[in-house]
Amino acid sequence: MAAERLVVIGGDAAGMSAASQARRLKGPEELEIVAFERSGFTSYSACGIPYWVGGDVPEHDDLIARTPEEHQERGIDLRMRTEVTELDVAGRRVRSRDLASGAEEWTSYDKLVIATGARPVRPALPGIESPGVHGVHTIDDGRALLDSLEAAGRRRAVVVGGGYIGIEMAEALLGRGFEVTLLTRGAQPMHSLDPDMGDRLTGAMERSGIRVVTGAEVTEVLTGDSGRVRAVAAGSAEYAADVVVLGLGVTPGTDLARAAGLPLGASGGLLTDTSMRVRGHADIWAGGDCVEVLDLVSGRHRFIALGTHANKHGQIIGSNVAGGYGTFPGVVGTAVTKVCETEVARTGLTERQADEEGLQYVTATVESTNTAGYYPGAALMTVKMLAERRTGRLLGVQIVGGAGAAKRIDVAAVALTARMTVEQMTALDLAYAPPFSPVWDPVLVAARKAVSKVRAAG
Amino acid sequence: MAAERLVVIGGDAAGMSAASQARRLKGPEELEIVAFERSGFTSYSACGIPYWVGGDVPEHDDLIARTPEEHQERGIDLRMRTEVTELDVAGRRVRSRDLASGAEEWTSYDKLVIATGARPVRPALPGIESPGVHGVHTIDDGRALLDSLEAAGRRRAVVVGGGYIGIEMAEALLGRGFEVTLLTRGAQPMHSLDPDMGDRLTGAMERSGIRVVTGAEVTEVLTGDSGRVRAVAAGSAEYAADVVVLGLGVTPGTDLARAAGLPLGASGGLLTDTSMRVRGHADIWAGGDCVEVLDLVSGRHRFIALGTHANKHGQIIGSNVAGGYGTFPGVVGTAVTKVCETEVARTGLTERQADEEGLQYVTATVESTNTAGYYPGAALMTVKMLAERRTGRLLGVQIVGGAGAAKRIDVAAVALTARMTVEQMTALDLAYAPPFSPVWDPVLVAARKAVSKVRAAG
Numbered sequence: 013m014a015a016e017r018l019v020v021i022g023g024d025a026a027g028m029s030a031a032s033q034a035r036r037l038k039g040p041e042e043l044e045i046v047a048f049e050r051s052g053f054t055s056y057s058a059c060g061i062p063y064w065v066g067g068d069v070p071e072h073d074d075l076i077a078r079t080p081e082e083h084q085e086r087g088i089d090l091r092m093r094t095e096v097t098e099l100d101v102a103g104r105r106v107r108s109r110d111l112a113s114g115a116e117e118w119t120s121y122d123k124l125v126i127a128t129g130a131r132p133v134r135p136a137l138p139g140i141e142s143p144g145v146h147g148v149h150t151i152d153d154g155r156a157l158l159d160s161l162e163a164a165g166r167r168r169a170v171v172v173g174g175g176y177i178g179i180e181m182a183e184a185l186l187g188r189g190f191e192v193t194l195l196t197r198g199a200q201p202m203h204s205l206d207p208d209m210g211d212r213l214t215g216a217m218e219r220s221g222i223r224v225v226t227g228a229e230v231t232e233v234l235t236g237d238s239g240r241v242r243a244v245a246a247g248s249a250e251y252a253a254d255v256v257v258l259g260l261g262v263t264p265g266t267d268l269a270r271a272a273g274l275p276l277g278a279s280g281g282l283l284t285d286t287s288m289r290v291r292g293h294a295d296i297w298a299g300g301d302c303v304e305v306l307d308l309v310s311g312r313h314r315f316i317a318l319g320t321h322a323n324k325h326g327q328i329i330g331s332n333v334a335g336g337y338g339t340f341p342g343v344v345g346t347a348v349t350k351v352c353e354t355e356v357a358r359t360g361l362t363e364r365q366a367d368e369e370g371l372q373y374v375t376a377t378v379e380s381t382n383t384a385g386y387y388p389g390a391a392l393m394t395v396k397m398l399a400e401r402r403t404g405r406l407l408g409v410q411i412v413g414g415a416g417a418a419k420r421i422d423v424a425a426v427a428l429t430a431r432m433t434v435e436q437m438t439a440l441d442l443a444y445a446p447p448f449s450p451v452w453d454p455v456l457v458a459a460r461k462a463v464s465k466v467r468a469a470g
Numbered sequence: 471m472a473a474e475r476l477v478v479i480g481g482d483a484a485g486m487s488a489a490s491q492a493r494r495l496k497g498p499e500e501l502e503i504v505a506f507e508r509s510g511f512t513s514y515s516a517c518g519i520p521y522w523v524g525g526d527v528p529e530h531d532d533l534i535a536r537t538p539e540e541h542q543e544r545g546i547d548l549r550m551r552t553e554v555t556e557l558d559v560a561g562r563r564v565r566s567r568d569l570a571s572g573a574e575e576w577t578s579y580d581k582l583v584i585a586t587g588a589r590p591v592r593p594a595l596p597g598i599e600s601p602g603v604h605g606v607h608t609i610d611d612g613r614a615l616l617d618s619l620e621a622a623g624r625r626r627a628v629v630v631g632g633g634y635i636g637i638e639m640a641e642a643l644l645g646r647g648f649e650v651t652l653l654t655r656g657a658q659p660m661h662s663l664d665p666d667m668g669d670r671l672t673g674a675m676e677r678s679g680i681r682v683v684t685g686a687e688v689t690e691v692l693t694g695d696s697g698r699v700r701a702v703a704a705g706s707a708e709y710a711a712d713v714v715v716l717g718l719g720v721t722p723g724t725d726l727a728r729a730a731g732l733p734l735g736a737s738g739g740l741l742t743d744t745s746m747r748v749r750g751h752a753d754i755w756a757g758g759d760c761v762e763v764l765d766l767v768s769g770r771h772r773f774i775a776l777g778t779h780a781n782k783h784g785q786i787i788g789s790n791v792a793g794g795y796g797t798f799p800g801v802v803g804t805a806v807t808k809v810c811e812t813e814v815a816r817t818g819l820t821e822r823q824a825d826e827e828g829l830q831y832v833t834a835t836v837e838s839t840n841t842a843g844y845y846p847g848a849a850l851m852t853v854k855m856l857a858e859r860r861t862g863r864l865l866g867v868q869i870v871g872g873a874g875a876a877k878r879i880d881v882a883a884v885a886l887t888a889r890m891t892v893e894q895m896t897a898l899d900l901a902y903a904p905p906f907s908p909v910w911d912p913v914l915v916a917a918r919k920a921v922s923k924v925r926a927a928g
Binding site: 025057059060063068069074075077176318319320321323324339340341342343344345346347348349350355357359384386387388416418419420421422423425426427429430432436438439440441442443444445446447448449451452453 | 483515517518521526527532533634776777778779781782797798799800801802803804805806807808813815817842844845846874876877878879880881883884885887888890894896897898899900901902903904905906907909910911
């Protein structure tokens with residue numbers, strides 16, 4: 013019997029995890045694996061780009077978990093700098109183009125994995141294609157930005173966008189000695205936090221030396237005589253800039269899937285079942301930043317681009333493609349980052365999200381320290397907790413604080429997965445010793461306060 | 471109607487939390503509260519003593535959450551340096567002695583809280599009462615030890631005992647510039663870890679400059695001409711010592727309860743129901759280091775002396791005494807500490823404990839880093855996981871690693887509470903960003919390995 017052929021579109025976390033896992037389970041005599049990647053890199057940590065740009069990580073090579081050659085040595089026919097331009101579902105084949113030669117060809121498949129990732133948002137503003145304006149989605153982007161930082165006449169940077177990438181890039185540029193202004197459209201950076209918690213972050217960013225401008229809708233990128241960026245305009249205000257970084261978020265990279273008629277959700281991500289198989293298509297799987305995932309707290313499908321989900325998807329897809337069995341039950345919406353000394357984390361639903369779901373809830377916000385208050389270096393942290401009215405079910409947690417604060421969000425992530433009530437959480441046996449926690453862990457303090465609020469709300 | 475009288479025996483975490491919570495719920499016109507404490511301190515962090523002795527915490531005052539005066543101002547009739555010497559259950563009264571004057575009196579109660587804490591183990595070895603030999607159970611102990619460190623002719627310390635206090639004191643003495651030898655009877659320090667994980671800790675302690683001697687059964691404390699300690703003998707070996715610290719663990723301080731005929735468990739701790747009421751006694755509650763707690767993983771009652779449990783007990787008792795309602799469902803056995811740069815944590819059952827329960831299990835041990843491997847300062851960490859054979863239920867986790875490793879144990883603590891399987895754990899939505907975790911959190915990597923082991927074990 014001839015080997016089956018698996019085609020993988022996309023050579024980053026989800027795609028190459030799927031390919032690698034499938035290869036571990038089935039040898040080349042049983043399964044041929046062909047993977048297409050349009051860039052020159054595979055299996056890299058896009059999340060690490062800000063730390064490379066900021067100088068914490070010396071080389072882009074450090075971000076690469078596995079090179080194309082390593083994948084090829086493991087028996088994966090990896091076609092680099094080759095873009096899949098068409099997907100013919102009925103004919104079970106993909107058309108690809110070698111980006112160097114322009115040569116095109118069709119490759120047939122028995123099984124297909126779509127791992128086309130996300131696409132950065134880049135609004136069609138005047139001047140946005142000027143030299144000195146950079147996205148930070150790929151390693152090539154990072155390299156171009158680093159060159160641009162060297163070329164900048166003065167050291168004034170404007171970051172457009174207050175999401176994860178925006179605030180991480182603000183820190184990175186500060187690390188490179190730039191004067192940094194962050195422009196965000198909303199009332200605060202990080203709209204994945206509630207405004208009260210976002211304000212705490214804004215304060216911390218400003219204390220770190222980042223100028224934060226809220227309510228700034230960018231209208232134009234202005235250039236100087238050389239054609240290079242000189243400022244960013246937001247309405248009537250102008251912000252001088254020798255370099256501009258765009259961190260406006262991403263959308264699912266599903267043009268190919270959409271053209272092929274595959275099912276997309278409200279956010280434009282592919283819809284799959286829990287085995288990560290595209291709905292209605294027995295031999296097509298999809299994972300990573302091009303799919304929507306089930307939010308276990310709200311029961312709604314969401315688009316959440318995050319490397320850790322992509323890796324899990326890839327593992328599960330690889331198992332299923334190779335005749336194993338795995339499922340991805342969903343997410344609870346956990347995310348974490350830092351800006352200089354300030355850590356930020358969230359999981360579950362914010363007030364805005366809970367409102368959208370028609371949930372009634374109470375909130376409890378507590379200030380505490382990450383270690384015993386008397387322990388040297390004890391850092392302040394704020395925990396905000398949402399619990400459903402009546403049932404007391406945990407709905408979400410947000411944390412802003414000093415070193416050691418943010419990873420505590422994981423306690424809430426597990427509690428959400430287990431659908432615990434805040435009353436149950438007050439009894440959690442969390443690790444205590446003075447260098448690690450106050451005798452009442454801040455998450456427990458928040459849970460206790462939430463319990464009182466649930467009772468009072470009736 | 472005359473006020474009811476609540477008597478509290480013991481003025482530390484459990485006792486004073488109970489008194490304070492009861493006072494919050496009921497004013498003096500409804501509830502009179504009398505509390506007896508034999509030392510000169512209330513509500514202090516015994517867990518913080520090593521950090522005060524080591525110099526990280528400047529003053530013992532820093533360890534005191536609430537002073538006697540603060541309690542008294544809140545309407546608690548607190549009798550300091552007054553020891554309860556007899557409990558007359560039938561007569562509903564306690565006999566106390568003022569330690570300064572020797573005066574004795576009986577005080578009747580309507581409701582009683584026993585929070586007599588734990589007692590340090592101090593074997594009756596020759597020489598153990600000599601100057602220069604110190605326990606570290608109370609603030610008075612800590613002060614005596616600090617004086618003794620000043621008085622020591624040379625700077626050689628021997629710590630007897632390899633449990634939490636032993637290893638924390640080894641670090642503290644190193645911090646004071648002492649040459650430190652730690653003697654432990656077992657094959658490794660920290661017998662609350664499995665031997666393979668204990669070995670990792672031993673290695674780390676030795677790299678920090680602590681000499682660890684295992685299999686050392688101390689037989690005598692030897693003194694010099696001045697009468698002060700000069701060495702510790704363990705069989706034929708002698709370890710020169712200018713100061714000796716005993717960290718041999720604690721036993722429940724239940725002499726009073728035992729004499730009064732109250733029910734004690736196998737470890738000598740008081741037995742209570744989940745409302746922390748002493749079994750068979752409607753008006754007597756007990757909490758903190760003098761009770762046994764239900765271990766939710768094994769279903770067995772255990773003696774676990776830990777300030778965080780004592781505080782929870784006190785809160786619950788205070789509510790129940792004052793006509794509210796609260797329960798303490800039990801613990802999963804979480805503990806954490808550090809020695810210099812090395813963090814150690816555990817929760818659930820070790821191999822030895824699982825064997826004792828007749829459980830069959832698999833183990834999975836993984837090495838990872840606490841942050842993305844490429845992130846500056848990424849520290850190594852080892853996670854060991856136990857899962858039940860067939861069911862795959864999580865049974866326990868142990869962690870040894872660098873900064874940021876240990877608090878991850880909380881994920882396992884919540885998963886144990888929720889009785890998750892290791893398969894369920896592989897899908898947990900834990901926080902990921904390069905400064906906080908590899909893209910696969912080490913706990914998830916361990917869970918994945920445990921899943922394979924469960925499958926392979928059949």
